[in-house]
Amino acid sequence: MRWGVPSFVPSRPALLAAEFAAAILLALPQAVGGALPCDVPDELMQVDDKLPHLAERLRAGQPVRIVAIGGASTTGLAAGSSDLAYPHRLQEILARWYPSSSITVVNRGVPRQTAQQMLERFPTDVIPEDPVLVIWETGTTDAVRGVGVDDFAASLQSGIDELKAHGIDIMLVDMQFSHSTATVIDFEQYLNALHRVGDVNDLNVFPRFEMMRYWSEQNVFNFDGVAKDERAGLAAKVYECIAGKLAEAIRVALR
Amino acid sequence: MPTSSRDLRLDFFRGLALIFIFIDHIPENLFGYFTIQAVQLFDAAEIFIFISGYTAALVYGRILATQGPLFGAARILGRAWQLYVAHVFLFVLFTAEVSYTVATFNNPMYNDEMGVADFLEQPHVAIVKALLLEFQPTFLAILPLYIILLVVFPPVLLGLQLRPMLMLFPSCLLYVVVQITNLSVPAYPEGQVWFFNPLAWQFLFILGATLGLPRRRDWRPRQRTVLPLALIIVATGFVIKFSWIIHGIWDPFPALLLKELWPISKGNLSPIRLISFFAMVAVVAALVPSGAAFLRSPVARPIVLCGQQSLEIFCLGILLSALGHFVLSEYDSAIGIQVLVNLAGILAMCLTARMLDWYKTMGRMPVPHSAANRSGPGNPLGS
Numbered sequence: 001m002r003w004g005v006p007s008f009v010p011s012r013p014a015l016l017a018a019e020f021a022a023a024i025l026l027a028l029p030q031a032v033g034g035a036l037p038c039d040v041p042d043e044l045m046q047v048d049d050k051l052p053h054l055a056e057r058l059r060a061g062q063p064v065r066i067v068a069i070g071g072a073s074t075t076g077l078a079a080g081s082s083d084l085a086y087p088h089r090l091q092e093i094l095a096r097w098y099p100s101s102s103i104t105v106v107n108r109g110v111p112r113q114t115a116q117q118m119l120e121r122f123p124t125d126v127i128p129e130d131p132v133l134v135i136w137e138t139g140t141t142d143a144v145r146g147v148g149v150d151d152f153a154a155s156l157q158s159g160i161d162e163l164k165a166h167g168i169d170i171m172l173v174d175m176q177f178s179h180s181t182a183t184v185i186d187f188e189q190y191l192n193a194l195h196r197v198g199d200v201n202d203l204n205v206f207p208r209f210e211m212m213r214y215w216s217e218q219n220v221f222n223f224d225g226v227a228k229d230e231r232a233g234l235a236a237k238v239y240e241c242i243a244g245k246l247a248e249a250i251r252v253a254l255r
Numbered sequence: 256m257p258t259s260s261r262d263l264r265l266d267f268f269r270g271l272a273l274i275f276i277f278i279d280h281i282p283e284n285l286f287g288y289f290t291i292q293a294v295q296l297f298d299a300a301e302i303f304i305f306i307s308g309y310t311a312a313l314v315y316g317r318i319l320a321t322q323g324p325l326f327g328a329a330r331i332l333g334r335a336w337q338l339y340v341a342h343v344f345l346f347v348l349f350t351a352e353v354s355y356t357v358a359t360f361n362n363p364m365y366n367d368e369m370g371v372a373d374f375l376e377q378p379h380v381a382i383v384k385a386l387l388l389e390f391q392p393t394f395l396a397i398l399p400l401y402i403i404l405l406v407v408f409p410p411v412l413l414g415l416q417l418r419p420m421l422m423l424f425p426s427c428l429l430y431v432v433v434q435i436t437n438l439s440v441p442a443y444p445e446g447q448v449w450f451f452n453p454l455a456w457q458f459l460f461i462l463g464a465t466l467g468l469p470r471r472r473d474w475r476p477r478q479r480t481v482l483p484l485a486l487i488i489v490a491t492g493f494v495i496k497f498s499w500i501i502h503g504i505w506d507p508f509p510a511l512l513l514k515e516l517w518p519i520s521k522g523n524l525s526p527i528r529l530i531s532f533f534a535m536v537a538v539v540a541a542l543v544p545s546g547a548a549f550l551r552s553p554v555a556r557p558i559v560l561c562g563q564q565s566l567e568i569f570c571l572g573i574l575l576s577a578l579g580h581f582v583l584s585e586y587d588s589a590i591g592i593q594v595l596v597n598l599a600g601i602l603a604m605c606l607t608a609r610m611l612d613w614y615k616t617m618g619r620m621p622v623p624h625s626a627a628n629r630s631g632p633g634n635p636l637g638s
Binding site: 114116117143145146147148149150151153154157179180181182183184185186187188189192193196199200 | 577
């Protein structure tokens with residue numbers, strides 16, 4: 001069930017052009033000390049749809065609960081601690097930006113679950129938290145196990161319907177990119193399905209896969225040749241970048 | 256054994272389906288925009304299973320009639336065994352590739368997510384499950400379906416020859432039950448189901464077999480009533496699917512009926528897929544006569560050969576897809592490289608089919624000086 005390039009993700013040629021331009025720009029200040037090189041092409045930061053319930057809470061200065069449900073990359077084990085995972089980082093950034101609301105991001109990551117298994121956790125792990133926004137990171141396990149793409153899409157749809165029925169805003173997050181896994185696992189059709197579900201339901205899909213591919217191609221984050229004890233630190237940096245970009249996307253969607 | 260009575264359309268379209276399967280299994284492949292799934296609501300899997308059912312009835316129906324049901328059944332099961340061995344061989348190659356990649360992998364961010372470890376963590380369980388056809392890694396799902404369909408085929412074929420409705424009715428009933436209740440066949444790991452639900456796909460295979468029964472070989476749709484309807488369905492399918500593809504490339508273009516129709520279940524062979532597929536069959540059967548000159552042209556010849564050597568070419572295509580995927584993601588996915596990878600793969604498939612054809616034809620040639628040693632009719636359609 002191929003679908004070409006998802007709408008939120010710019011086409012490869014466009015990206016390649018952007019990368020080329022970025023490569024020229026990056027060639028000069030390679031050694032910008034300290035700051036994280038999280039930049040991505042503008043095409044990856046196009047946010048079209050709104051988060052009305054979250055916006056309302058923030059405007060009124062009311063407390064905000066966000067649930068991040070997902071897999072291993074939500075738990076953040078690779079970085080060593082859940083404080084270094086993207087949900088906690090996101091909470092810190094949002095708390096800085098919206099000081100009048102108390103903001104909590106609840107981490108509901110469980111490694112190696114399909115979208116269907118995550119959906120089955122909604123009644124216990126998500127709904128009782130009374131979130132105003134759910135960030136649903138999914139697709140990896142479905143692609144690895146080769147779950148039927150249409151079953152994957154149907155699970156996503158059920159989850160979205162359930163969250164919408166509770167008046168919860170939704171943001172979808174797609175898979176992580178890694179060079180070596182991309183050579184053995186076919187993520188494309190699951191990426192397409194995820195983005196298409198977002199499209200059909202007017203939801204924002206955070207294009208983590210394309211962002212990480214961009215960083216990988218730019219050699220911003222490269223795990224090859226990194227000593228074992230330094231890998232966790234590098235993973236933490238990637239999570240921090242993801243959280244930063246996610247926070248920016250949320251800010252744009254609130255406008 | 257390409258004789259003049261042979262319906263080359265079966266070989267040609269099965270060959271085409273095998274080439275489409277090769278192309279569609281390479282992710283992010285530009286050529287994917289030019290296969291059947293880009294313009295219709297079904298894909299090459301339907302073509303493959305339908306023609307497999309059709310040729311199975313044609314070939315084994317003939318053997319059943321001339322050499323008796325016992326030998327016919329033995330031939331069918333022998334073929335299923337051949338497919339099983341091929342499947343296990345493919346499984347081993349794939350597992351080798353994936354295990355190697357995962358084991359040499361030093362990126363902590365994905366270690367927890369790489370459930371291929373399902374295999375690496377419990378190889379003793381996974382390998383048994385694979386032998387039981389319950390563990391079907393991506394791309395390795397269609398052969399298990401084909402194997403199961405062949406294993407139950409002897410009684411089905413006998414029933415079809417006795418009276419087609421005897422088999423068609425329960426088959427259709429089972430299909431309808433699957434559509435309503437979502438009944439599926441469990442697989443490994445826990446919670447998984449067979450990618451191609453055999454309880455649904457059996458209907459397509461048996462429909463193909465019904466049409467392929469030897470005495471019904473001259474079946475043609477009643478053109479006046481069926482053809483216009485089929486053309487409308489095919490045209491509608493084209494417009495809908497093509498609008499989705501364009502929408503995927505260029506967002507402002509509307510994706511017609513996307514919210515209403517999508518996702519269309521492939522695993523359960525959604526009626527939408529089945530109907531649009533049979534509309535296409537009717538159109539092709541009407542527009543392409545079995546004696547069409549182009550089927551014998553040198554251009555069509557390599558594709559016809561691929562269709563005739565379907566099992567070997569299918570397996571090769573799956574391996575070449577994996578290799579192509581690897582090359583494109585490991586080295587370069589520029590358009591030029593993509594074209595090269597696709598063309599090289601298709602060329603490899605066609606050359607292999609040509610070689611197999613030569614090898615098998617030579618093997619069937621009567622050996623001089625010992626006329627008694629003449630080999631039998633072989634496997635005429637290589638189904």
